Amino acid sequence: MSKTRKSIIANFGILSAAVDSDPQPAEPQPAAVQPPSPTLPRVGAGVIGAAQRSIGELRDERDRLKALVESGAGASLELDASLIDPSPYPDRLADDNAQDFAAFKATFEAEGQKIPIQVRPHPDRPGRYQVIYGHRRLKAAKELGLPVRALVVEMSDRDLVVSQGIENAARQDLTWIERALFAARMDDAQIKPRDIKSALAIDDAELARMRGVYRAVPLDVIELIGRAPKVGRPRWGDFAKLFSASGNGSALVEKRLRADGMSAIGSDDRFRLALTALKTRDPETDDGAADVLSLRDADGRDIARVKVSAKELRIVHVGPKGAAFSAFLQAEMPRLVERFARKDDADT
Template sequence: MKKPARQSIVASFGLLSQTASESDSESMRPDAGLENFTTPTPRVPAGVIGATQRTLSDIREERDRLQAIVDAGAGGIVELDSNIIDPSPFPDRLPDDDDAGFQEFKRSLAEDGQRIPVQVRRHPERPERYQIVYGHRRVRAARELGIAVKAIVRDLDDGELVVSQGLENASRQDLSWVERAVFARRMESAGIRARDIRGALSIDDAELAKMRSVWRTLPDDVIIAIGRAPKIGRPRWLELAAELAKAPSQIVVARETLSADKVRAEPSDIRFQMVLSAVSGAKAPLEKPTFDLMASDGQSVGKAMFGNREIRLKVEAHSANEFASFFRSELPELMKRFEASRRGR
């Protein structure tokens, strides 16, 4: 007699993320980093994935048990040397734009101590070390402060670890779109089924297809160099992927743009915009200033620059406010003249 199919842990995670109470403790929320994003992703054998199957009640019981441990602040929590804890082999974070937030977090940890334990598993190849399930920032802060880390040690194989992160991701609101896409790729590379990836991240098949179109077109190093880009949503990433799909050689342009020191110093949202502009406008780049804005007395007011997709006005500081006010007032009439010229063609 054929046994009925059992629901995989990832699908169960997806269901749990939809039904769990919104009052779940913030202590179960990861703040994973991406120090080793380029670590090669091991492929999980089908047997390993099958071994991760559990029932929904099992997952509920484990979460409740871990939450009780955290609330009690006692049994099950150990102190580990932060120097023997490695990042997860399946990172889900891209680097932050600046370090200010982390430095504040580290200062708080130094003053108030670690209130919430991290979760780790024993390193599968180096039993004297551990790997993070969640809590990357806490481990990094403790390492820099030279203090031990409070942790809960879990017995997880690769499949369980990656889908555990999927569960956490499903309830996190601060992951950018591209970070979610990158993590979906990580799960797919680990052999997780598409339906389980959709359940883990609470997305549909169409959304997963859009994510695939981005990660299959943009190389890892380009995505990493751009960064989190929290203000850049799916449409813009799809636009960039479409530009590179039309002209794959433009990936060289993207890499060259991102290698410039002045670009690396910009926030990730700006880096994205600069790459998109470079890739889409490479055949007809913005021209050099072609029109000097001169007052009747010969004083320079600014410069006008014209490109195939944009016009830039750079106004001198002494005239900026006055010129901006004048330009705003003239725009309605200018648009009327523009429309009239179009009709007259």
């Protein structure tokens, strides 16, 4: 079996293994794949949507892709890396340090690209592409000024996120919080919950746990902490509860992690320090006992947290809807002041 054909079949990950486990008559070994032509047609959406398909349908889809590869129509293309944009649904946080990627790039330069990345035509910018998976390979190629081998597939937004999830589930190298953030970005893009669960191979309970974290902890706080590969769901759940209860969690975490020297430590240690900051009262940011009220939209999603104490009224918006609510509230402030003034005059 040629390397190119292997790269196509490898895209099936764990799903391809399920198909192969169904007994079938032995197939003759195909002829070697010919080098790709510069005008190869694009491959279709492939195995995406697998959670809703039967094993028989998956087998038919696999056989169709194998036929494309054997005919030379499914081989990878060499593309200018500068023409490829990131996925609209990023699934990775930054590496803890530059050394990890530097080692990867050195290997990439010395040994070449062994596995094609997968891209789709950019839906809004003709002549450009969006990467589906292979982000590190693409980044290395861009920094080295090299072209990148890629398999081009036609794919909808829904199929793209499910494809990323299937590929990442097979590799199992995303941390728990990266998987949760991937779910959050799909949620924000109004991807249906069943497709989020299919993409990440999770159930209703796990999706609820992820939502409990990413709806409580702002994205900028999670990005400040980082990948935290040794931190799993239970500790992130505890972190989210403490963050919600603190009323000023962002200030506490940012003050601790933006101190001198903090950028040089690993993300697991940053998580530990952030958790400690939430557990420790800070006289400069904690003004004593306060009532914390969560404001939610009609769907039950948090859009803001209101902290009321003897010293202040603080409103912290949460998520994309929260930002819109904050803008709405600012626009309404003059009218609220007028209403308050009329009420004050009436009371006196």
